[in-house]
Amino acid sequence: MVAAMTNFIPRVRFAPSPTGLLHVGNARTALYNWLFARRNGGLIFLRIEDTDLERSEARYETQLIEDLHWLGINWDAGPGSSLEPDTGDHGPYRQSERLHIYAEYTARLLAEGKAYRCFCTPEELEAERTLATAERRPQVYSGRCRALTVDEINDNLAAGKHFAVRLRIEDHPLRFHDIVRGPVEFAADTVSDPVLVRSASGVSAGVPVYNYVVTIDDALMGITHVIRGDDHISNTPKQVAIYQAFGWPVPQFAHLSTILGPDRERLSKRHGATSISVFRQMGYLPEAMANYLALLGWGAEDGKTETFTLAELVPIFSLERVTPSPAIFDFDKLNWLNRHYMKLADPERLAKLAERQFCLQKPGVFPLWSTSELYTAETIELLASLDPPIYLDIPTKEQIAERKAWFASLLALFLPGVDYLAELPVKSSFIFGIDPDAAHADPENAAILAEDSARSVLAEFASRVRTHNGPVSAENFKDWVNEIKAATGIKGKELFHPIRIALTGSHSGPEFDKVIPLIEEGAAMGLAIPTIHDRIEQFVGV
RNA sequence: GGCGCUAUCGUCUAGGGGUUAGGACGUGAGAUUCUCAAUCUUAAAACACGGGUUCGAUUCCCGUUAGCGCUACCA
Numbered sequence: 080m081v082a083a084m085t086n087f088i089p090r091v092r093f094a095p096s097p098t099g100l101l102h103v104g105n106a107r108t109a110l111y112n113w114l115f116a117r118r119n120g121g122l123i124f125l126r127i128e129d130t131d132l133e134r135s136e137a138r139y140e141t142q143l144i145e146d147l148h149w150l151g152i153n154w155d156a157g158p159g160s161s162l163e164p165d166t167g168d169h170g171p172y173r174q175s176e177r178l179h180i181y182a183e184y185t186a187r188l189l190a191e192g193k194a195y196r197c198f199c200t201p202e203e204l205e206a207e208r209t210l211a212t213a214e215r216r217p218q219v220y221s222g223r224c225r226a227l228t229v230d231e232i233n234d235n236l237a238a239g240k241h242f243a244v245r246l247r248i249e250d251h252p253l254r255f256h257d258i259v260r261g262p263v264e265f266a267a268d269t270v271s272d273p274v275l276v277r278s279a280s281g282v283s284a285g286v287p288v289y290n291y292v293v294t295i296d297d298a299l300m301g302i303t304h305v306i307r308g309d310d311h312i313s314n315t316p317k318q319v320a321i322y323q324a325f326g327w328p329v330p331q332f333a334h335l336s337t338i339l340g341p342d343r344e345r346l347s348k349r350h351g352a353t354s355i356s357v358f359r360q361m362g363y364l365p366e367a368m369a370n371y372l373a374l375l376g377w378g379a380e381d382g383k384t385e386t387f388t389l390a391e392l393v394p395i396f397s398l399e400r401v402t403p404s405p406a407i408f409d410f411d412k413l414n415w416l417n418r419h420y421m422k423l424a425d426p427e428r429l430a431k432l433a434e435r436q437f438c439l440q441k442p443g444v445f446p447l448w449s450t451s452e453l454y455t456a457e458t459i460e461l462l463a464s465l466d467p468p469i470y471l472d473i474p475t476k477e478q479i480a481e482r483k484a485w486f487a488s489l490l491a492l493f494l495p496g497v498d499y500l501a502e503l504p505v506k507s508s509f510i511f512g513i514d515p516d517a518a519h520a521d522p523e524n525a526a527i528l529a530e531d532s533a534r535s536v537l538a539e540f541a542s543r544v545r546t547h548n549g550p551v552s553a554e555n556f557k558d559w560v561n562e563i564k565a566a567t568g569i570k571g572k573e574l575f576h577p578i579r580i581a582l583t584g585s586h587s588g589p590e591f592d593k594v595i596p597l598i599e600e601g602a603a604m605g606l607a608i609p610t611i612h613d614r615i616e617q618f619v620g621v
Numbered sequence: 622g623g624c625g626c627u628a629u630c631g632u633c634u635a636g637g638g639g640u641u642a643g644g645a646c647g648u649g650a651g652a653u654u655c656u657c658a659a660u661c662u663u664a665a666a667a668c669a670c671g672g673g674u675u676c677g678a679u680u681c682c683c684g685u686u687a688g689c690g691c692u693a694c695c696a
Contacts, residue, residue: 336626
């Protein structure tokens with residue numbers, strides 16, 4: 080590799096437009112840039128492409144930075160850089176703050192005759208294009224204004240005609256090396272002389288266009304490897320021509336394939352979650368997301384290993400192993416990875432993240448302890464010692480410990496069955512109470528409950544619950560089940576299903592000897608959770 | 622229409638002139654369980670098509686087809 084030859088330091092950039100939430104495709108581009116930079120001892124910059132002032136919004140930039148950090152990606156310069164202030168030696172890193180830079184380069188190109196003024200109107204250009212399509216030719220600009228004489232130009236200027244600045248494409252093939260696709264070549268006559276600077280009157284008058292700006296920025300920032308989406312392949316010959324016109328070295332390119340939805344169309348909102356923020360809100364773990372993204376278009380050399388931390392990825396990542404073909408986003412595999420990382424995750428961290436999900440979905444019961452984290456024990460004591468005392472409506476230390484333990488057993492019970500944390504409150508919903516009417520109304524439940532055996536089981540069970548004092552333990556439950564089995568001769572499904580429906584609203588769910596204590600302990604703790612007794616009264620009372 | 626990119630199980634991929642074409646997700650079956658999930662075991666599942674080159678091609682070349690991207694004075 081080039082890097083091995085000298086003390087050459089690769090420089091890459093991630094250059095998103097802050098016009099929306101960070102999409103998984105862009106996130107993967109960012110990740111590959113980051114991995115490449117870290118692998119090769121290079122530098123990575125974040126450059127905000129906000130020249131589209133109408134669509135760009137500051138809040139998207141903030142969110143973007145947050146999402147990248149969440150994934151574990153950092154950068155050496157640019158907004159949000161943790162390593163260097165925004166004033167890096169090649170800044171500023173927002174294109175809107177760089178507008179003053181480009182004019183001198185345009186002047187230089189014009190002076191050297193490498194660019195020219197184009198006075199063609201949009202209508203004329205449109206007519207050229209329709210003609211070209213009709214004649215089955217490539218839609219390239221005719222180059223009509225290339226040969227304008229000095230007098231003609233001056234006349235046009237004097238007449239107040241608007242002009243764009245176009246680059247003169249030399250008559251030789253435009254080639255570039257693409258690390259993931261190999262050599263790519265475009266014939267010169269299939270590429271229009273690109274517009275560098277707009278002519279149109281109005282706000283965008285004289286504003287340089289994307290292809291031009293990107294190229295100048297990349298060159299000025301010393302970018303050596305341009306790693307980006309493959310929707311830029313067709314832009315690349317134009318950019319190469321710009322590098323050549325300035326006599327700048329052409330960087331290496333790596334065009335990453337598109338990420339598709341299950342229907343082979345570009346992944347979009349109608350396929351479900353597509354932005355990093357949304358996955359994050361749903362309670363996906365960043366290490367799962369990063370791992371999945373890394374796997375989407377890249378594979379380890381052994382062809383077998385699939386789970387990697389970012390740190391493990393860095394030493395083995397290589398752009399040469401990136402696949403050129405488009406990849407379909409597989410939610411199932413992401414879920415599998417997320418389950419994998421949930422098993423490995425620190426329980427405290429998981430509990431914190433999970434509690435957040437419950438706070439959103441079960442506000443009547445939660446938060447269990449997180450409010451208390453806003454106050455120190457000293458503050459609480461101090462307030463309580465005032466005259467008159469102020470008691471904060473927050474749990475005591477003992478209560479918090481108790482609740483954390485309870486929540487931990489809830490997690491232990493339900494975590495294996497969920498793909499991501501937001502599913503937790505849904506799957507465990509019955510712990511917090513059920514709707515007896517809905518439970519009866521369910522057709523499968525109704526069929527089970529209609530059996531005579533179900534009636535006798537429930538009657539037997541209810542009488543035991545009613546005569547029992549205090550919380551029902553797993554032992555109590557086991558004894559009762561055995562007693563009922565002996566008394567009625569009913570066993571197996573016929574025995575368990577009706578009880579399960581009465582207690583949980585469904586004929587399937589986690590083991591009773593875990594569920595029963597969870598319910599009773601939660602209720603005993605004063606959480607808004609109906610006891611076994613409450614549930615039976617409610618259910619058989621219907 | 623033009624230009625370009627792509628093509629191995631349903632999906633992500635490994636491989637590479639001679640292989641039982643490997644792994645993972647998902648799916649099926651079995652074990653376990655009152656049930657679900659989890660877990661373990663196990664099975665099915667692929668080189669798009671047609672021509673070359675070659676003793677031999679899924680692998681190299683050409684073409685076809687299909688998919689996607691670009692085709693703007695958007696980014």
